[in-house]
Amino acid sequence: MTRQLRQPNDESPLSRRLEGFTLLDDTEQKLVERVETSPKRSFHAGSRICVEGRQFSPQLIITGWACRLTDLTDGRRQIVELLCPGDLIGLGALAYPAALANVLALTTVRTVDASDLRSALKDRQYFPRLASGLELVIAEREAFLLNQIIRLGRMTAYERMAHLLIELDYRLKQRGLSESGSFVWPLTQEMLANTLGLSAVHTNRTLQQLRREGFLELGQGRLTLRRIDTLKSVAGFHPPVLQLSDDATYD
């Protein structure tokens, strides 16, 4: 069974990610492909993929964007992280307990069951490289959570936005979903505001400033970053340093 040629918008975002992290053997590759092609669960925009405090089965996003968010009692709302194709839900701790936050579909989202990936993580001896790869996926996710904390805690609105957009480009590129800084942009300015910890109005103004300065273009559902290198240094963005640990040479 030969590997199929991949289309620019194919449906194996996780395979792509893992390719960048580690070399899987044939069995592992097949396993991931089987997971990615298994029957999809579909959620329409605005529906809840999982509910805070309720158990749920681990899932892998194949298409569409979602987010994890928390609502405060008075209507304030914070998006904790954005989830794109290739992201896993509920694989952080292995035997994940209840969902720690709501997960909301931002567009139509299709997911597959990721229990088999969880098993591979648990019984790492059977699929050692896959397990290592998934651990890097998890570690990378943590790095992005830390980024979110830095953004909200110590950056100006302008820096926050630049930093987030660069991070998104970085993440999407890994999965073959961004080319030369251009990717689909399904986010409402209100959602973006809830991600960046800003008001919708100020989000709008900051977006305009970046546009005026020629750092980004927005149109028909796509966002394009220009002069990314300049932007990166403005926002102080550094890709996370991830490497498989060599168990022997710790310190």
Place this chain on the structure above:
Amino acid sequence: MTRQLRQPNDESPLSRRLEGFTLLDDTEQKLVERVETSPKRSFHAGSRICVEGRQFSPQLIITGWACRLTDLTDGRRQIVELLCPGDLIGLGALAYPAALANVLALTTVRTVDASDLRSALKDRQYFPRLASGLELVIAEREAFLLNQIIRLGRMTAYERMAHLLIELDYRLKQRGLSESGSFVWPLTQEMLANTLGLSAVHTNRTLQQLRREGFLELGQGRLTLRRIDTLKSVAGFHPPVLQLSDDATYD
């Protein structure tokens, strides 16, 4: 070998935490105790426990406080999470790669090697309950990271501070290190500011307001929270909902 009576400030903070999560069998209990009593590594206040981008071995904090932080190029600094006795460093992803952020000792810190705990997590079949307990520890840590994001993104200075202090009380109580809202307080106002994403000046003023209103007392290295229930509702604090998942009854 009978269980020793524990002093209020004993050196088995992780055992205490795990007791609250899951019931360990004798072997597992002994394993944890062996880890906790193994030779300590000592760090003096201000020294780095691990450096961003460098590999490090997993460690368990036995005494003292530390923090994970990131420095921006221009001197701004954000503390990502505070680490107290009973917290683990470097167990997030199993085969943790490089450190994602610096870890700095805020007081004198003594740690032990936690490799054996990591092994228990990896090969869960040998110590299933311990592994489950550690997974809850990891999940709880994630919940606190999410809390940090909510605080920084959507709360006022006043709420942030109340929320953080309550969370700390909650965490320390689990480990037998806080009684009726009172615990050691080694943090400088500047460090607190770097945690809350505020300036040191405003941190000072907010602290004073809480004091004036009778919500907290600070003196000789201890912090005491008063009228915690009121504070909890002011800050909207809810303890994380953690439960061992029952693999059979997902949805």
Place this chain on the structure above:
DNA sequence: CGCCGAATTGACACGGTTCAATTGAGGTGG
């Protein structure tokens, strides 16, 4: 063509920052 949610704009208020002094408290050496 008309509707509705999203994007945009302007004016104003305020939470929090910055800068610059001053006070306080713990530690050290003479």
Place this chain on the structure above:
DNA sequence: CCACCTCAATTGAACCGTGTCAATTCGGCG
């Protein structure tokens, strides 16, 4: 045991980044 040093805590005043409120415009879709 006091004088001194240093770092943390505290205070005041001016400034400014963002939030809020309230319209208005735009854009996609039935």
